[in-house]
Amino acid sequence: MGDSSSSTSWSSQKETEDDRMIALMLSEEYSKLDGAVGRRLSNLAPVPHVPRINSYIPNLSDATLDHQRLLQRLNVYGLCELKVSGDGNxxxxxxxxxxxxxxxxxxxxxxxxxxxxxxxxxxxxxxxxxxxxxxxxxxxxxxxxxxxxxxxxxxxxxxxxxxxxxxxxxxx
Incomplete structure (x- = not known):
């Protein structure tokens, strides 16, 4: 496990740099459209993201934690959840x-x-x-x-x- 930590930290550092670059690019683009959005984007702190593969149907506790994590991430970007009908569409x-x-x-x-x-x-x-x-x-x-x-x-x-x-x- 010790061997993977250096690659993990490099990967994490790279993701952080990527997040900052994306935030900067988005900031420049959206500042032309809306000053408030541009200001929010330029002050963003990167949110670490660990991709997961769903190998099982999550239980209620896991699903609730995933939803809370989504809401937190949306909040960081000043966004909100919009619920849509779950009818297959x-x-x-x-x-x-x-x-x-x-x-x-x-x-x-x-x-x-x-x-x-x-x-x-x-x-x-x-x-x-x-x-x-x-x-x-x-x-x-x-x-x-x-x-x-x-x-x-x-x-x-x-x-x-x-x-x-x-x-x-x-x-x-």
């Missing part, structure tokens, strides 16, 4: 809220994500654990849960729009 509702300030456009967001998947098979097919056409047809159905692939497709599809918009909310 939640990923698309959340994306719709961030892109259009309303979750009511989730059907259109889902449609754009599916179009991204159909038009760019080579980018996503290796991550899909079934026949690709079956996957994107399934994802086109309302109520089908989004996953890491649809989230990446959304990021790719809306990258230009995301760069132009601020998804920070100044008031909760």
């Amino acid at each position: 939640c990923q698309f509702r959340a994306l719709s809220d961030q892109l259009y300030r309303s979750s009511k456009y989730h059907k259109q967001v889902r449609g754009e994500v599916v179009k991204q998947l159909k038009d760019n098979r080579s980018m996503y097919a290796s991550y899909v654990p079934m026949k690709y056409k079956r996957y994107y047809k399934r994802m086109a159905k309302l109520g089908e849960w989004g996953d890491h692939i649809t989230l990446q497709a959304a990021a790719d599809r809306f990258a230009a729009k995301i760069c132009l918009l601020t998804s920070f909310r100044d008031t909760c």
